[in-house]
Amino acid sequence: MPDAPSSRNTVRGDLYGSLLQARDVHGDVHIHSAARSGPRADVCLDAPRPATRVRGRDRLLAALTGAMAGGDPRPQVLTGPGGIGKSTVAAELARRAAEQGRTVWWVRPGGVAASVLEAAVELGGDPDEAARLAGAPRRAARWAWNLLDAADRPWLLVFDNADRPEELDPDDRPGAGVGWLRGSPRGTVLVTTRTADPGTWAPAALHPVEPLAGADAAAVLADHAGAAAADGAAELAERLGGFPLALALAGRAMAAHPTLFPGFRELGGHLAASAVRIDDLVRPLGGRGPTLAGTLRASVRALSGTPQAEPLLDLLALLGAEGAEVPLRRLPVRLLRGGRADTGPGPLDEAAAARALNALAVHGLAAVVEVHGERALRLHPLIGETVRAGLGEGAAEAAEQAERLLRAAPDRDPAMEHAAHRAVAEVRAAALGEDHPDALAAALDRDRLLLVRGDPAAARRALAALAARAEQALGPEHPVALRARHLHGDALLQLGRLDEAEQVYRAEYEARGRLPGGGGAEALSALHQIALVAVRRGDLPAAAERFRAVLEQGAEPFGADHPVLLQARQNLAFTAIRLGERETAERELAEVVAVKERLHGPEHSEAVDARYYVALNELENGDAAAAVQGFAGVAQGWERTLGADHPRTRLARERLAQAEERAAREGAGRQG
Known part of the structure; x- marks a missing residue:
């Protein structure tokens, strides 16, 4: 009726199906449909099929299969960095579960709620009830899990790439079992995630996924190349650190470019300079598959809540190059302040640094290890290499801070320092050019470590070439060129080539004497080395005289604690030992x-x-x-x-x- 109140044509409450609403017999007609949510979302619960045979995971798959067969009600959680092969292991377990007659559901990130509700509907749940509950996640999860616990046959539910645990439960930790992730006596829940924090998943069973080794890594590379393992496969697999994603991408690249890379050795030669070249080889092949750089960026995005973590990762990629362990004592907060890691809402302190380092470990980007009874951090070599390749405009700043940390405790950890100096030299040369003074200085630090590590023959070759290049690029009296000459003399001295070494030191001493100020401590160091040559010749009186000259010339300007003067005192004590002056030697050495x-x-x-x-x-x-x-x-x-x-x-x-x-x-x- 025209004068009827409008409320007579109003509908309140939930709407199911469609409603026909008309203003009057002559007016507009509206059809309202309920928008379905939950299980009617476009979700795919089919598990992926492994592209090749799964190798090197027998022990891990046996543990997972045993948990599934034994009815372990705890979720099983595969942890590790992106590209380590977690999803591949999960896909193989899903294949085995399907062969055993289990129902398998594969839940992808971004659709957890809709996928679990869809699984519940497949078990006989009312789709309208699922849609009605979709807006109340706690009630929806409880309803879905009641159906999963009552399923007629066993099942496997995989939450793949659960790198944002809050998607499994926005209000509590996923392991609490009150959200979408729960354990069940009727089936097995498997999670793959970069997040390795035990507290997040407890009481779930955590299974770290490690890189592949030896023959398994070479076989995976060959599988993806579509060829039998041949010469160079093992070496290339080792070059890629057994990292499954890198092995798969390298195999794809070889299969796609048979003219360029007829064998594994040719591909290995191409990747020797940088493993990240794989991305350039596979990018034109089409598809939306992962890349090394893209996979790392996805991991780094998860660190956004801890702003200090990413610059610390950049720093560790230099200090921990080639998989070297970086003791935590090499990362003192007092030296990190003022660098790239000193970012965020407040000043960098011990707690902030600990949170940042823990974030790197939790997200699989760094491993915490024990070395000689102390804690250290280790990056997989491929992760470190990929980080360094992506430093971009931050390369110079990261290299500068790494050098500052290395100079703070030189020769304390020679193996780690040598790898770090190699990485810094590489970054410096790429950013500045090989003949830039800073790049040459970084190369000198790198090659000096050959002497510290006891390889004077290799050091002599490297330092002779570097000294010649520095003299040509910078001039014979540039500080970098003079230091290169000095280190070349040290290599000759260690090799017993005494005449050549003395000639190098005398030329350096004379050149430094021509500089303003008489050459400073570096000139004294050259004089000290001339005295060492005399020791090696057995001319102890001449050596003692020169050591005393070093002490006399350096005492006032540099102080008794200067490294050159300490070494002079130590070597003067050695001459006293050889001359039978025990008390003199004992007194000097005690002080040194x-x-x-x-x-x-x-x-x-x-x-x-x-x-x-x-x-x-x-x-x-x-x-x-x-x-x-x-x-x-x-x-x-x-x-x-x-x-x-x-x-x-x-x-x-x-x-x-x-x-x-x-x-x-x-x-x-x-x-x-």
């Missing part, structure tokens, strides 16, 4: 040991070096028992910092054997 331990710490190789001469003095002057104890400590210290095969470590063990033999003779003599 005390200063070095104060400056560097008792475990530093420089402090251990000084204690070596203390033990030598004891051995030379008849105290074999004390020498045994001293050389044992020195050998242990050098083995820890330099390695068991380092020349210094071998020398200490030889001296230890001599001391033990002499102590045994002395003991036998006393008994007789």
Whole structure:
């Protein structure tokens, strides 16, 4: 009726199906339809099929299959960085589950709620009820899981790439079991995620997924290349660190470019400079498959809540290059302040740095390991290489901070430092050009570590070439060129080429003398090395005279604690040992040991070096028992910092054997 109140034509409440609404017999007609949600969303619950045979995961798959067969009600969680092969393992388990007659559902990120509700509808749940509950996630999850727990046959439910745990439960941690992720006695729940925090998933069973090794890695590479493993496959797989995504992409690249890469060696040669070149090879092949850089960017995006984490990752990619372990003591907050990691809403402090480092570990970008009884961080070499390739405009700043941290504790961790200096030199050269002074200085730091690590032959070759390049690019009296010349002399000295070494040092000393200020501490260092040449020749009086000259010239401008003066005192004490002046040597060495331990710490190789001469003095002057104890400590210290095969470590063990033999003779003599 025309004058009827409008409320007579109003509908309140939930709408199911369609409603025909007309204003009057002559007016407009409206058809209202309920918008379905939940299980009517466009979701795909089909599991992917592995592209190739799954290799190297037998033990992991056995554990997962055992949990599934044994009715373990806990969710099973596969953790690891992107590209490590978590989804491949899950797909293989899904294939096996289907073969056993289990119902399999595969839930992808972004559609968790709709997918679980769809699974519940497939089990007989009312679709209208699912749609009605979709707006109340807690009630919807409880309704869906009641149906899953009552299923007629066992099932496997996979939550793949659950890298945002809040999607599984926005209000609580997923492991609490009150959201979309729950355990069930009727089926098995499997999660793949970059988030490896046990507290997030407890009481779930966590299974770290590791890189592939040896023959398995080479076989995966060959599978994706569509060829049998042949010469170069094992080497290329090792170059790629057994990282499954890299192996798959390299195999695809080889299959797609048979003319360019007829074999694994040719592809390996192409990737020797940078493994990230794989992305350029596979990008034109079409499809939306993952790339190394893209996979890393996805992991880094998850760090957005911890602003210090990404710049710390950049820094670790340099300090921990080639998979080297970076002790946490190499990342003091006092030195991180003012660098790229010092970002965020507040100042960088111990708690903020700990949160950032923990975020890297939780998201699979860094592993926390124990090395010689202390905690360290390790990046997979391929992750570090990919990070360095993407530094862009931040490369110079990251390299500068890495160098600052390395200079703060030189020669404390030679293996780590050598890899770090190689990475810094590479970044410097790429950003500045190979002949830039900063790039050449970084290359010098890199090649100097060859001497520290006990490879003077390789050091001589590298430093001779570098000195020549520096002199040509910068001039013979540029500080970088002079330092290169000095280090070349050190390599010659270690090789016993004494005349050549002395010639290099004298030329350097004269060149530095022509500089304003007389060359400073570097000139004294050259004079010190000339004295060392005299020691190696056996001319102890001449050597002692030159060491005293170093001490006299450097005492006032540099102070007694200067490294060159400390070494001069130590070597002067060595000449006293050889001349039979035990008390003089003992007094000097005691002071040198005390200063070095104060400056560097008792475990530093420089402090251990000084204690070596203390033990030598004891051995030379008849105290074999004390020498045994001293050389044992020195050998242990050098083995820890330099390695068991380092020349210094071998020398200490030889001296230890001599001391033990002499102590045994002395003991036998006393008994007789």
